[in-house]
Amino acid sequence: MxxxxxxxxxxxxxxxxxxxxxxxxxxxxxxxxxxxxxxxxxxxxxxxxxxxxxxxxxxxxxxxxxxxxxxxxxxxxxxxxxxxxxxxxxxxxxxxxxxxxxxxxxxxxxxxxxxxxxxxxxxxxxxxxxxxxxxxxxxxxxxxxxxxxxxxxxxxxxxxxxxxxxxxxxxxxxxxxxxxxxxxxxxxxxxxxxxxxxxxxxxxxxxxxxxxxxxxxxxxxxSRKLASNNIDKIVTHPIWGYGIFLFILLMIFQAIYELASVPMDLIDNVFLVLSQQVKSTLPSGVFTDLIAEGIVPGIGGVVIFVPQIVLLFAFIAILEETGYMSRVVFIMDRLMRPFGLNGKSVVPLISGVACAIPAIMATRTIDQWKDRLITIMVTPLTSCSARLPVYTLLIALTIPEEEIWGFMNLQGLVLLGMYLLGFVAAFMAAIIFKLIIRSDQKSFLIMEMPTYKIPRWSNIGITLWEKTKVFVWEAGRVIMAISVILWVLASYGPSDRIEKAVSAIPKPVDTSVDAEKTYEEKVSSVRLENSWIGILGKQLEPAIEPLGYDWQVGIALITSFAAREVFVSSMATIYSVGEDFEDEATMIHRMQQEINPTTGEKVYNLASGLSLMVFYAFAMQCMSTLAIVKRETKSWKWPLLQLVYMTTLAYMAAFVTYNYLQ
The missing domain is CATH 3.40.50.300 (P-loop containing nucleotide triphosphate hydrolases)
Structure with missing residues (x-):
């Protein structure tokens, strides 16, 4: 045969x-x-x-x-x-x-x-x-x-x-x-x-x-099963089980920061050098500027976070391979039920840490429509891997790299806090939907605990390759398109508006290097403000100013509605337009030096940074997720409701955060 x-x-x-x-x-x-x-x-x-x-x-x-x-x-x-x-x-x-x-x-x-x-x-x-x-x-x-x-x-x-x-x-x-x-x-x-x-x-x-x-x-x-049962007495304990899980999460996020810092710095510098090489090697012109200021920084803004995403996927794969993830599902089931969630809702919510799209697909294993719908509506609140680049960029800009109690990295602690914030928000939202959507159906979680196993690194390697490839490829296509569009909108404006604004800047009398550099910085800033994207950002600025954001952040908020991770590449493009890349300043360094001309303070400080992180923790800025919700619910009613309630929650939470810390 x-x-x-x-x-x-x-x-x-x-x-x-x-x-x-x-x-x-x-x-x-x-x-x-x-x-x-x-x-x-x-x-x-x-x-x-x-x-x-x-x-x-x-x-x-x-x-x-x-x-x-x-x-x-x-x-x-x-x-x-x-x-x-x-x-x-x-x-x-x-x-x-x-x-x-x-x-x-x-x-x-x-x-x-x-x-x-x-x-x-x-x-x-x-x-x-x-x-x-x-x-x-x-x-x-x-x-x-x-x-x-x-x-x-x-x-x-x-x-x-x-x-x-x-x-x-x-x-x-x-x-x-x-x-x-x-x-x-x-x-x-x-x-x-x-x-x-x-x-x-x-x-x-x-x-x-x-x-x-x-x-x-x-x-x-x-004694394999006997040993597994003895371990389970500790890791599934109604009190210690949650403490162990929280400790494991803390160690994971600490490791993500500690282990990823070196390759991230290397990647950041590689893309800086690549932009420099493009500028110095190719003939001057629009095409060269597009590559050096748009495409290269845009792609670099995503690739730089691949080490952290790989580490996150690796730790999740290890927890699944060893059998511990099943224990997490079991202990979290007790916590979920008072919030109106099905025991099977645990799997989509935990899967949402990687990506909301397959997590929402996973809800189809939930038999009861009410439980499944609630899970679909709250799953995007859990922080997915697309939010990780946003968090890590803002944490690097606004959170000092300090140790607490001699061993705990403050930046890693803040990152853990953002993930826990997402879970808490999902639980709170579930309570509200439980009251809105009525049903008398009862559900139960029935599962079999596998014995603990030593992870097979070949399986983990294949998983990492597939998930990272999908993330980079899917994100890369969107980012490539948006980077090109964003560069065009940031480089050109209506009629001769940019030229008039630049000509109004007095040229320096002093011919020193510092004077020339200051003049060039003013020119770059004015060109960006009078470009199409600058005009759009300025129009949005009054609405987002109460959150601590300027018009440049507003631009990134708009573009990242396609996908959250686009925020980073958008900022990379915005802060690269007009740059000559000769001062060895990376994207993060350029953002750290950005000053608000109205207040005289740094644009990215503790208040604005945490406000922006909270906004991205709650905002529904993923068109693909909305499309999947529509397909799963067979209606535009639920994704539109999801978009409205998550955006409103994000705005209100960011407003409170900024004004409390300011």
């Missing part, structure tokens, strides 16, 4: 993603299924004969009977051989340490009559528990289908899986249950609720009978 396309199917937390990573490596692509916001991960690998096989990583599901959008996507693929994602072979990945529960999905798929291979993942953990599986007997009792033992985290057994795919031959199909849910015409049918329960009960009974013949305990179990 010629296999050209396979699909990985399995329960959540069965290790399916690890199998996908081991098969495809970095040869992956992430998109969406047509018409829905469900993630579609595809990749490929080569067989021994050099033939390429496409791999589709289907969403994790517990049953083929669809209750969520994830399960419906899988069902529609299973039920339609003409679907473009329908594979030649289904590879069902199960957790070997929980065979009885995991085999339920396998039996449902098997009874659909599809070509299938069973992968027993985490086989090494089963051996550690002193349990032996008779793989050949299991294959025979399940209908003579190929069974491949595997340890995806270490890559052991991947070659056997590839060989099983290469050698696969369809055998005579025998249904697992005599009463199959396939009609005489061959179409897959859905069972009613009562039929589902009866069907599931029959399947579990037969699975238990089969496992009696295939599983055998040979040695006393090791």
């Amino acid at each position: 010629n296999i050209q396309k396979i699909a990985l199917v399995g329960n959540p937390n069965s290790g399916k993603s690890s199998v996908f990573n081991q098969l495809t490596g970095l040869n992956q692509h992430v998109g969406n299924y047509p018409g829905v916001t469900v993630d579609k991960k595809t990749g490929s690998f080569q067989l021994g004969d050099g033939e390429k096989v496409k791999v589709i990583d289907l969403p994790g599901i517990y049953s083929v009977y669809p209750k969520s959008e994830d399960e419906r996507v899988v069902f529609e693929i299973l039920n339609d051989p003409q679907n473009e994602n329908y594979p030649d072979l289904f590879v069902v990945v199960v957790d070997a340490t929980n065979l009885e529960r995991n085999l339920l999905l396998f039996t449902q798929l098997h009874d659909l009559g599809v070509p299938i291979i069973l992968v027993l993942n985490m086989f090494d953990l089963l051996r550690e528990e002193g349990i032996r599986i008779d793989v050949e007997k299991l294959s025979e009792l399940l209908g003579t289908i190929p069974v491949v033992p595997l340890d995806a985290r270490k890559g052991e057994g991947i070659d056997k899986l590839k060989k099983a795919v290469s050698d696969f031959q369809q055998t005579t199909w025998i249904p697992f249950l005599n009463e199959s849910h396939i009609s005489e015409s061959g179409a897959k049918t859905l069972l009613t609720e009562s039929e589902q329960i009866e069907d599931t009960d029959h399947r579990f009974k037969k699975i238990a009978q089969i496992l009696k013949f295939c599983l055998k305990r040979e040695t006393p179990p090791k």
Whole structure:
């Protein structure tokens, strides 16, 4: 049988993603299924004969009977051989340490009559528990289908899986249950609720009978689960659990600042030198100015924060790989319920630390519409990675680099505070939406705690590569476009307005270097003020002046409505227009020296800096997120409400912050 396309199917937390990573490596692509916001991960690998096989990583599901959008996507693929994602072979990945529960999905798929291979993942953990599986007997009792033992985290057994795919031959199909849910015409049918329960009960009974013949305990179990349980008594404690989680967060943000400082400084200087080289190498003209003052600083304004974003993603991946993130979900569930959030809301809220878009997509696992809608409405308040560049830039400008109690970095502490502020705001907003949106439905969080594991660095590396690539590529395209537009608007103005304003500046009588430099700075400032973007910023200034912002910040507020991280590249472009880059001043240094001509104070001081951070903590400045909310709620009502309430909250909170500290 010629296999050209396979699909990985399995329960959540069965290790399916690890199998996908081991098969495809970095040869992956992430998109969406047509018409829905469900993630579609595809990749490929080569067989021994050099033939390429496409791999589709289907969403994790517990049953083929669809209750969520994830399960419906899988069902529609299973039920339609003409679907473009329908594979030649289904590879069902199960957790070997929980065979009885995991085999339920396998039996449902098997009874659909599809070509299938069973992968027993985490086989090494089963051996550690002193349990032996008779793989050949299991294959025979399940209908003579190929069974491949595997340890995806270490890559052991991947070659056997590839060989099983290469050698696969369809055998005579025998249904697992005599009463199959396939009609005489061959179409897959859905069972009613009562039929589902009866069907599931029959399947579990037969699975238990089969496992009696295939599983055998040979040695006393090791203490892995016992050790996990003992650790859980501490990390999931109703009091100490929260303290430990807060301490871990504090250490993460301290490490982000300490470890990222050197590469960030290096990147900042690299882009400064690059702008200098462009100015000195290319012939003078509009094109050279566009590259040196627009494109290079704009891209540099994002790339400089890649080290911090990589570290954030790395720490999150480590927490997930070790199994600690599941404990966080568990302890946070207790905290969520009084605020009207579903226990499953914890996952989107924590995922929102990386990006609100996949976090909002993750809410489709919440069955109750009210709980799901509340989660969608408050998730963007959690500080995502796009806010991280804004925070770190403003913290570098306004927060002194000091240590507290001899070991705690003040800047890292402020960064942690911004993330906690986002969570607190999400909880408060959830209470309000709980009162607005009425429902009598009750929900429960049911989850299984995985045992603690040593993280596999290869898996973490692939995760970092994919997430960082998506962040840089998605942000880079937007930033490139906005940087070009912003540079044009900042370099040109109506008619001869700029020329008249510049000619009104008296030329220095003194021919000293300092006098010439002062004159050039005045020219640059006047040119920017009289450009199209300067005029727009000046018109906005009265509205944002009570928050401590000037017209230049106003420009960045407007452009960053496309995406929050654009704020940094916008500031980089604004403070680069007209620069000759000969004084070795980086973007941060130029911003630190900016003086408000009205007050005579620095534009970026403690009051204005914290006010701006608070504004970005609450403001809905991400068009992509609004688009996803519209798609998830099937209405413009909720994203527009989200835009209004978050912008109002951001303005009021920034106003209070600035006027309290001023």
